[in-house]
Amino acid sequence: MSPPAIINPSVLSADFAELGKACRDAMDWKSDWLHLDVMDGHFVPNMTFGAPVIGKLRKHVDRPKEAGGLGTFDCHMMIAEPMRWASIFRDAGADMYCFHYEAAVTSVGAKDPADTQTTEKCTPKNLIRYIHELGMQAGIAIKPKTGVDVLWDILAAEDEKERPDMVLIMTVEPGFGGQKFMASELHKVTALREKYPNLNIEVDGGLAEGTIDQAAEAGANVIVAGSAVFGAKDPAHVIQVLRDAVDKRRGGEKL
Numbered sequence: 001m002s003p004p005a006i007i008n009p010s011v012l013s014a015d016f017a018e019l020g021k022a023c024r025d026a027m028d029w030k031s032d033w034l035h036l037d038v039m040d041g042h043f044v045p046n047m048t049f050g051a052p053v054i055g056k057l058r059k060h061v062d063r064p065k066e067a068g069g070l071g072t073f074d075c076h077m078m079i080a081e082p083m084r085w086a087s088i089f090r091d092a093g094a095d096m097y098c099f100h101y102e103a104a105v106t107s108v109g110a111k112d113p114a115d116t117q118t119t120e121k122c123t124p125k126n127l128i129r130y131i132h133e134l135g136m137q138a139g140i141a142i143k144p145k146t147g148v149d150v151l152w153d154i155l156a157a158e159d160e161k162e163r164p165d166m167v168l169i170m171t172v173e174p175g176f177g178g179q180k181f182m183a184s185e186l187h188k189v190t191a192l193r194e195k196y197p198n199l200n201i202e203v204d205g206g207l208a209e210g211t212i213d214q215a216a217e218a219g220a221n222v223i224v225a226g227s228a229v230f231g232a233k234d235p236a237h238v239i240q241v242l243r244d245a246v247d248k249r250r251g252g253e254k255l
């Protein structure tokens with residue numbers, strides 16, 4: 001059976017002037033995690049917030065989930081140099097540091113924003129190892145134009161410290177909330193779920209009541225939803241619908 005449903009609202013669609021309230025609301029609505037979209041204006045054509053904001057939000061979010069809080073701050077790092085910023089986000093309170101494969105393979109392995117000397121290349125496996133050494137969980141994301149094939153070698157790393165805890169399949173082009181769900185990406189989820197029954201597989205972009213069944217059927221269990229939750233009249237109901245769809249697939253019931 002695939003892992004349990006993890007419903008993960010993205011604050012990208014919340015009122016940025018009231019992010020503390022958005023976190024408290026997400027807890028009240030019985031979310032499992034909180035998804036934080038970090039955008040740098042280089043890797044994607046948009047900017048959001050960085051570690052200082054995440055550090056402040058931590059104060060609004062109780063742990064653990066069992067006590068009514070949110071267990072995991074899931075930081076979706078849409079940034080060009082993911083190795084450079086990992087320790088800073090760890091210090092701010094990130095639990096899951098989910099970087100983009102495309103950014104990792106085109107950046108250097110400097111571990112400090114001010115380091116201009118390092119020229120050694122970053123690799124996904126080295127970055128995953130480093131994220132684990134920092135005490136965070138490691139996620140790896142791929143954009144719609146990146147094939148799922150790039151992930152096989154990383155998932156099969158001999159050393160478990162170099163294997164990701166979660167894979168994120170983007171179902172929109174990263175950069176903006178409220179875009180149309182790309183069902184064309186779900187074959188990647190199906191392929192991953194076939195090979196890795198226990199892996200946390202996250203989908204992000206355009207997930208809502210009308211699209212969740214396809215994603216759940218493909219095998220996704222970590223569900224990001226921004227506009228569908230923060231734009232809803234009854235966000236707690238939407239979260240329940242998303243959870244039920246994943247749980248039905250887990251129970252073997254055909255959707």
Ligand SMILES: O=C(CO)[C@H](O)[C@H](O)COP(=O)(O)O
Pocket residue numbers: 010012013035037076172173174175176177178179204205206207224225226227228
């Ligand atoms: O990573 C993202 C965009 O790059 C967001 O997490 C995502 O788009 C969520 O928003 P919505 O559910 O409205 O599509």
Ligand SMILES: [Co+2]
Pocket residue numbers: 010035036037076204224
């Ligand atoms: Co995201």
